[in-house]
Amino acid sequence: MDSTKPSLALKMPYLNGEFESVMKEMVQRRDSLNGEKQKDAETRETDVFDGLTTAADTIHHRGSPEKNKYSTIGYQRRTKLKVVTDFATLSKGSSSGAKSRTPLKQVFSSVVSQGVSEKTSEERGQLDCLIRDLEAFVVPANLKWIWKEESQGTTLENSWTDLVKSYSTMPKKQRHQQAALWEFVQTELIYINKLKIIQDLVIAALVHLNQHDFLMEVTPEPLFSNLPSILQAHQLFWQEVVYPMLQEVRITGEPFDPMRLEAGCLQFHERFFVYHHYCWEEENNLEFTRRQMESNPHFVAFVQWVEKHPQCERMRLGDMQAKPHQRITKYPLLLKAVLKETQETLAQQALRAMLTTVNSFLESINGSMQLKDERLALFISAQRLEGYAVEGINDEVDKFVRDICQFDLTCPIRGVGHNVVRKLLLEENLKLRGRKDSKVEVVALLFSDVLLLTKVQKKAERLKVVRPPLALDRTNCVPLKDGYSFVLVEVGELQCMMNVLILVTSTTESRSTWVDTIQRAKYLVEHCQTPTYIEQQSTGTLAHSSWAKASSSITFFGLCAATNFLKSHQRVQMKFKSVDYDGHFGIVQDIF
DSSP states (O other): OOTTSOOSOOOOSSOTTOHHHHHHHHHHHHHHHHHHHHHHHTTOOOOOOOOOOOTTOOOOOOOOGGGOOOOSSSOOOOOOOOOGGGGOOSOTTSOOTTSOOOOHHHHHHHHHHTTGGGSOHHHHHHHHHHHHHHHHOOOOSOOSOOBTTBTTOOOOOSOGGGTOTTGGGSOHHHHHHHHHHHHHHHHHHHHHHHHHHIIIIIIHHHHHHHHTTSSTTOOHHHHHTTHHHHHHHHHHHIIIIIHHHHHHHHHHOOOOOGGGGHHHHTTHHHHTTTHHHHHHHHHHHHHHHHHHHHHOHHHHHHHHHHHHOGGGTTOOHHHHHHHHHHHHTTHHHHHHHHHHTOOOHHHHHHHHHHHHHHHHHHHHHHHHHHHHHHHHHHHHHHHTEEOOOOOOSOHHHHHHHHHHOOOOTTSOOTTSOTTOOOOEEEEEEEEEEOGGGOEEEEEEEEESSEEEEEEEETTTTEEEEOSOOEEGGGEEEEEOTTSSEEEEEEEOGGGOEEEEEEEEOSSHHHHHHHHHHHHHHHHHHHHHTSHHHHHHHHHTOOOGGGGGGGOOSOOEEOOOOTHHHHHHTSOOOOOOOEEOOSSHHHHHHHHO
């Protein structure tokens, strides 16, 4: 491979010890967004995002863990998002590439009609300057992609029948196969050229404004994330996979061979790794754009100029931001269409392998989104807690204990893979029974692998751990005869008792919920500590069937999202909710 060609990999965030600082920044950004959304709710109705439906379904967007419900390839969060074309200011049919551009003075008039007319003369003067700068920006006459093998620009014939000599004598099934392969080729080039327009017109114009001190608060990254890296990845895919197949047909006149796609499709994980970052940032990009459209008249003028530009091909800003998401989820459809019309056994096997790899890649995107969400939720939970500390022996000993004992809720679960993240399962006010039937009220928090007993710190609005954490894999839970209590016995080495606690619930239903969930979580954490499971997880070969022994039809109650607690900055007693699952895998996923 040419060393000058762009890299296929993208460095991921949260490396090199930056996890905590990144998490804090994300929490602050999320709190800020939620505050603005709450204000918006008083005056505006929420739209629902009706996303693209494909064979692979839609890759989810990031949101609060409480809304974290998944389906199809991995999962899809059921968040309410803005329609991606909310930011658009022009109708689809209002302009065409053949028509001349609408004068920018008319664009300015549209901005004035949105309320700018009441602004000061200085602000209107700034808008005039911005518009003059946009008029001065020189857009290349041809935005189509040009590279060394196609120096006049990458173009395609009108149809595959212009290339394949024997098309008229082909059986119907093969003609359909060739049409499906042509759609793969044609839509790939269309997508590349759309991204070229975004890069060379929209992003370039925005950079031009930034260089002239306009829209300094709006840079390409909050709007389009790493879209230029996605463009490079697809250009390389065209050069190394699609174009050689196309040229072979042009030279020989023979039908398109689906086997020529095999090497490229089997490298989907490496070639398109950049989509992980784009999908992670997509919701932030949409939210940032929405806020700018509502509050920034300079940005509105820029968007209207972009959408009215004849070389923009009637794309609206929301359409541009959705392009990568839509394209990457379309590949399974394209490959299925080819497989459906393919009759050769070897070609069928190769296409099934391609389809499996592409779907696996989409699942990996969902998996990485889920993992980051879970880590964020755990980080937020950790912010609420003060660790357990033993003090009062003497100054020397207390200092020594503090140095070697650092409470860290975000540390990995002992004995399991790094991709298993601790989750909050239950939280409720319980009573801790002491000697002579004395009872102390505590806030019990049950995580995937540990039980914490805490008390509210009213001044700091935090929870302080008041008993040593109980590791579930070493703890036995047994209900007592009174119907409201259960006992926890922690066992150490040589089967020796280390700790005994009696907790009292308010109802018999609550007691049953706690006992069932503790027992289930203990069983699952022990299962995840087995060498077989750890090996399957590390190699990505974990199958649904491997969970069968670890799950049953038991219903889980009280699955909590830690995000909500930090948002409100108040401890709220959570009521249990029953959550039914259709399969074993769903139960395990909600615990780990």
